[in-house]
Amino acid sequence: MFDTIFGLPVHALVVHGVVVLLPLMAVVTLVWAWRRPARPATGWLVVAADLVVTAMTFVAKESGEALQRRLGGRAALEHGELADPLPLIAGALLLTAVLVQVHRTRGDGAGGRSAGLRTGLSVLVTAAAAVVVVWTVRVGHSGAEAVWGEIVSNTSQ
Template identity: 35%
Template sequence: MSITVVNGLPVHVLVVHFVIVLVPLSALAVVVAAIWPSAARRMGIALPLLAFVTLASVPVATNAGEWLEEHVDSDALVRRHAELGDGLLPWAAGLFVLATAVWWTTRRSASVEGAHSERTRAGTPRSALVVRVAAVVLSVVVAAGAVVDVYRIGDSGAKAAWHDGFSKTADSGGHGDND
């Protein structure tokens, strides 16, 4: 049994706000951690945990949206929003994988550096640099894709919800009158 309505509102309308906040926040955290290993060390386990909560929130919002889709008038805007919503999970999974990889490698490299701190380093080995650059590039690409996808999904959802639900002119039905 799943919760479908809370306080008279469809759960989807409430849960999507977690996704709207968590995806960009996770994307930003992953990019910052990939670029600055010291920031990744400060974030610690919170980085992959944030990305995991983000990943978990996506199917919750999607499932609630599927329930809502069955309970509203179907039109092209609703169908488009549902189609776009189905595409967010791979982006969220990518953020989680990258967050975990950045956390793991930063944690591992910090312990290796601590164990070998007495030797003089001539610089970062080329292979480590290649891995770090690849992590930064992948993080930026996945983060940008996730944020753009969330924007597109949210925009299509707003259009589906509001396309005929308001007037561009003020309602003269007495709202705000002091009679």
């Protein structure tokens, strides 16, 4: 299922979306969590986008494992190990977005306790977003190095 589509590795098609969209959604979710959106529906759009990117991350991981099996199971081992937790990390961002949105939907009132909870949830989003960006860069870099490192080092300008 995650092996090929139209004769091309699914991983090569999906991974670029993850490398671009996951950090982008981390930043969008971070900004949204700290700012009060004009419309309540905005939060559900952020949650939905985080869900889509989390699903893409899972597909990228599974398709990468299928590609690795196709190549004999020894290709890009470090990259594969680094990528293993990425869907869970994306899921953590999604979970923090859901918590913020549920808190907002239930009405966070004007009390100090509610403001403290809102701030605490925003701090959780910040932590999740930071881990998402750093881990995505690490995984993407190791994948690019696995594919292109030897080719570039063996060619001249």
